[in-house]
Amino acid sequence: MPILSVKNLSKTYPKFQLNHVSFTLEKGYIMGFIGRNGAGKTTTLKSMMRLVYPHSGEVIVDGLDFNQNEFECKQKIGFVLGGVDYYPKKKIKTITEVTKRFYKSWDEEAYLGYLKRFELDQDKRIDELSAGMRVKYSLALALSHHAELLILDEPTSGLDPVSRDDLLNLFQELIQNEDKSILFSTHITSDLERCADYITYIKDGNIIYSEDKETFLNRFLEISGKQDQLTPELEKHLVGMRKHRFGFEALIASQQEINLSSYEISKPNLESIMIHLERD
Amino acid sequence: MKNLLYKELKLSIHPTNYLFLALPLMLLIPNYPSYVAYIYMCLSLFFLFLLARENKDVYFSSLLPIQKTDQVKARVVVVMALELLQILISIPFAILHFTIPIINQAGIEPNLAFFGFQFGMFAVFNLFFLTGFYKTAHKIGIPLLIAGIVSILYYILAESLVWISNPFQSFLDSTVLSVILKQWPILLIGITIWVCLGYITYKISANRFLKVDV
Secondary structure: OOOOOEEEEEOOOOOEEEEEEEEEEEEOOOEEEEEOOOOOOOHHHHHHHHOOOOOOOEEOOOOOOOOOHHHHHHHHEEEEOOOOOOOOOOEHHHHHHHHOOOOOOOOOOHHHHHHOOOOOOOEEEHHHHHHHHHHHHHHHHHHOOOOEEEEEEEEOOOHHHHHHHHHHHHHHHHHHHHHHEEEEEEOOOOHHHHHHHHHEEEEEEEEEEEHHHHHHHOOOOOEEEEHOEEEEEHHEEEEEEEOOOOOOEEEEOOOOOOOOOOOEEEOOOOHHHHHHHHOO | HHHHHHHHHHHHOOEEEEEEEHHHHHHHOOOOOHHHHHHHHHHHHHHHHHHHHOOHHHHHHHHHOOOOOOOHHHHHHHHHHHHHHHHHHHHHHHHHHOOOOOOOOOOOOOOHHHHHHHHHHHHHHHHHHHHHHHHOOOOOHHHHHHHHHHHHHHHHHHHHHHHHHOOOOOHHOOOOOHHHHHOHHOOOOOHHHHHHHHHHHHEHHHHHHOOOOO
């Protein structure tokens, strides 16, 4: 049974539409949720958690329908939506004191461990924390109640490289040692190269790909060549082409019939795929 | 619910909300309209919502493992608890008002009928203010304005009953204990309206809030 299944989630705004978003995350894996700013990542996550009221759609968490079992589902989820920015004049310990009461399986020892790991001082007020520290505090709260599924919205943005590295390690530890599952949105693709098992790609409110990372990376080849090599026939097959003084570069589907032996071909990384797909 | 109320006490309620509870002290001011102390309560409730909004309370509460409508329920309970507390705190001051006694030419005496009317006013204020707020969960000025106007109209109507000549005038404005004790049905009706409208207020607010994007 998948830990998370999203089916046909739709939400219409005057200038933006989330269009029948569907994807599934199996237990014990990390899914990267990627897309440009404004593509609908946060709206999707908020709609899943009912912070935003979706017009239609279904969210199933560990076999339970979210709409009918909001309380149980939220107990199973650790949700981080950027850094903590509520009650800025209150101390960390006051906010934790309130928050922990809501979780049946709050683990004080784990919480104190995360505070130590993230170097957070309980006596500090929220507005005394830097942007990165606020994200870390938010993570500490989400990780301390033994959530089975972590839904994290851009957890690594605002963190310094050392903290980011530490966090990605932590994600992998959680997957390996505790059988957790993680869905995290980001536009920092290198984070996903390192730890994601699945990629779900959203563009203008539509999910265009949701599959395992290898399949996604093998979907395309990066192709470049000289200007005179750019035939109209080839151009029809190119994705996100950019012309420059010496020639062109683009993506091309790895499964097609054109003979590519005269071109420079390489395996693209996530960033390169994303840039080309968005250029189209 | 217990946890949400703890959250309200620990994070949302500001100490000035408690300070406003002491304002029935104003019942001891000679020739001063009795209702004024309770208008301040509406202002206190406005501050509660204003501070909660500035502290992103709705967002914080929406992240907690609760039903979305539970946070509306907790807030309605807090609002009504503060109102009830203020009325309970009024009792010794009302008794003092009659035993000193304080001369009051400025309107209704703080007797049982008065408290019945005051419960009715709280009911009307809650209905307009809370349901108005939970339409957006962030716009607070217009709901206050509308609830304020409706409450003032209610007060005008209630005070008219002791100012304009009518068969109930002296009964409603009485300072005589035996007459005051006979006013209990008005108090009971006031409390019933307050409770029933409180429930309706919660239902409408919760339904509206479900559709709000946090």
